[in-house]
Amino acid sequence: MIATTAEQGIQGGEAAPGLQAAVRGYLDHLAVERGLAANTLSSYRRDLRRYVEYLTGHGRGDLAEVRETDITGFVRLLREGDPDHRPLGANSAGRAVVAVRGLHRFALREGLTDADPAQEVRPPTPRRPLPKAISLHDVQTLIGAVESVEDPRTLRDRALLELLYGTGARISEAVGLDVDDIDRLPMAADGTDAVSVVRFLGKGGKERLVPFGRFARNAIDDYLVRARPALAASGRGTPGLFLNARGGRLTRQGAWAVLRAAAARVGLRDVSPHTLRHSFATHLLDGGADVRVVQELLGHASVTTTQVYTLVTVDRLREVYAASHPRAQAVAPGR
Known part of the structure; x- marks a missing residue:
């Protein structure tokens, strides 16, 4: 048969x-x-x-x-x-x-031939899909879905989302943070903000320092002062920054659930754990950041990995040009 x-x-x-x-x-x-x-x-x-x-x-x-x-x-x-x-x-x-x-x-x-002519022939390389980023408005909507109220887990969730977008961290890096990994610099005497820094342990045990701004710092301050002590009270004194309801370190699955719940609340679809990381990189490049600086912030070993984000911004430039420039449409005069 x-x-x-x-x-x-x-x-x-x-x-x-x-x-x-x-x-x-x-x-x-x-x-x-x-x-x-x-x-x-x-x-x-x-x-x-x-x-x-x-x-x-x-x-x-x-x-x-x-x-x-x-x-x-x-x-x-x-x-x-x-x-x-x-x-x-x-x-x-x-x-x-x-x-x-x-x-x-x-x-x-099987002895049908005495050589293999296909040995060095490699399959075509599939086109690498462009990373999915969401707009700044959608980022703000997503983070805004987590209300700033006196509920410990809600304050934690907002701090987590602000940090993910504010630093481009992988979720595994964020949940692996200890409190001591955050350097929250106080406001300067002239009233200007000082940029705070977080220390991440990335792939291969490689450390990197990433600055983060006022929104993430305020959210983390609120969480550390008004929420983390309540969550830690039921645990065993873990040094972890983000804690679950039992006082233990928040897991990757727990952090993913936070992101998924916030996205569902505001009707955002296809938001993955990497969405805020992709958006962080894309928005930096849109704002004029050098690709090698973004490489360092993301912790990529090679700039080639980071350059995929430049394709996203080029696509965006094309869209803006086509929609905005008076002679972008290829229409001959008189037609």
Whole structure:
């Protein structure tokens, strides 16, 4: 039954018998020995049928005749499309490359070929999705969803959200803070604000100092004075900055629940734990901050990671230009 299904998957064209037999053996191997799911097998059959058609059209009658250039040409065809097939995205083309690489690996192992021409061929890299940021107005609405009242957990929640947006911290970094990690500088004698600093322990145990402004500082002051002592009273004296109702350190799941509840309260959708971090970076770059400064604030090891945010701001610039410039629309005079 399995062999018959495999045959059905590759027959119907004029492919050389050697190619058909190799693909049939590989599909049987995947079905019987590897136990691949029916849907996965169906996708592999479809991808390999197209690969066999491509090889046949280029004069290859056996896998032993295939060269690396044949495979890279097939990948290029997948991405560009042809009269009978639409172009494939990186994920779909990548799946086909995995099937082709597996076929050639199987052929080498079974002695059908003496080399693997697909060994150095890599699947296309999927386009990295741009980080999702929300507008300043939405940030203010989100934080404003947490009322400044004398409830300890509400004061804690507001301080948490202000700190996440005010510093671009990861949620894991925020809940890992101790009280001593916050340096709350007093207001200067002339009445101006002094920038406070928080010490984060980031990925790989790397420390970084990040300044934060008046909104986050006031929220943290309110929490430390009017809320944290009440929460700590039921605990065991943890040094953690953000505490749960039992006096223990707030968990990542607890912090995520705070963010989710605030977003639901004001009707914001698709707000994730990283949304405020993305918004922090995007708004800094929109305001003219240097990308390397933002890199340091976020704790990225490479500036390349940070540069993805510049794509967000460029998209925003395009939108503003198209909506605002009197000659942005490509409309010829007199039309």
